[in-house]
Amino acid sequence: MVSYVKKRPLSPHLQIYKPQITSVLSITHRMTGIALALGFVGIAFWLFAVILGDEYYHPFLYFFSTSIGKLALIGWTWALFYHMCNGVRHLAWDAGYGFALKTVTWSGWLVVAASLIFTLVAWWFGACCGCYSCHCPATTGVTP
């Protein structure tokens, strides 16, 4: 049984295959998924810290004010939008649409572009609402 399992062919050899938009986006979907899962662990503990008190909440606040923290958050935002956009692409495939080689290529590039645009918009929105004096809808009602 063991020798039979070991003799099974392996596929595909990533070191030999030339990177293509399809394969690169596919593995990126998986990697962003893992990054998002780790982020969910962080969010759960962040929510817990909010109810525990300032001594638990302030370290989070400090971490996200550092450049490493900000970079992690920007990276996570991009991962979120990438996984979301490519997820919609996957749902279209599940429904039986978009399998033509040309379509797969342009939908892939569309996902890349959309994820970057969504990330930019989200951070622009976040920067706009990062001040208490701002009157944008997101902060109305929560301004202390």
Add this chain to the structure above:
Amino acid sequence: MTFSTKGPVGRAKGLGSAHEGTTHWWLQRVTAVALLPLTLWFVISIAAVAGKEREVVISWFGDPLSAIALSTLMVAGIYHAVLGIQVVIEDYVSCEWRKLLFIWIVRFLGFFLSALAVVSTLVMVLIRFMGTD
């Protein structure tokens, strides 16, 4: 007319080669669709409370409707993540007992984190309305 993705034999046995039929695959899609609007709402929420004190976070997520949305997001998101990581483990871990062990650990972590998030959100509602802080 009832719609089924299974063949006649599959319908009779109710199971596939993974002994669970299409449940895993299907739930991955159900949670994915649920997460689409919730994610957009969550990004807006985070943008609104990022870098602010606890009181702001509690007044945002402590609103009952927001608390329901946040709880749904966390449970659906963590469930989606558990299903996804299970596939990654099945693909890359060939040793059978390690594979099972990792999947067990990921599932336990998933239950724990869901409870942590839901309870924390509920307490935010309580703090907002009762001011136990």
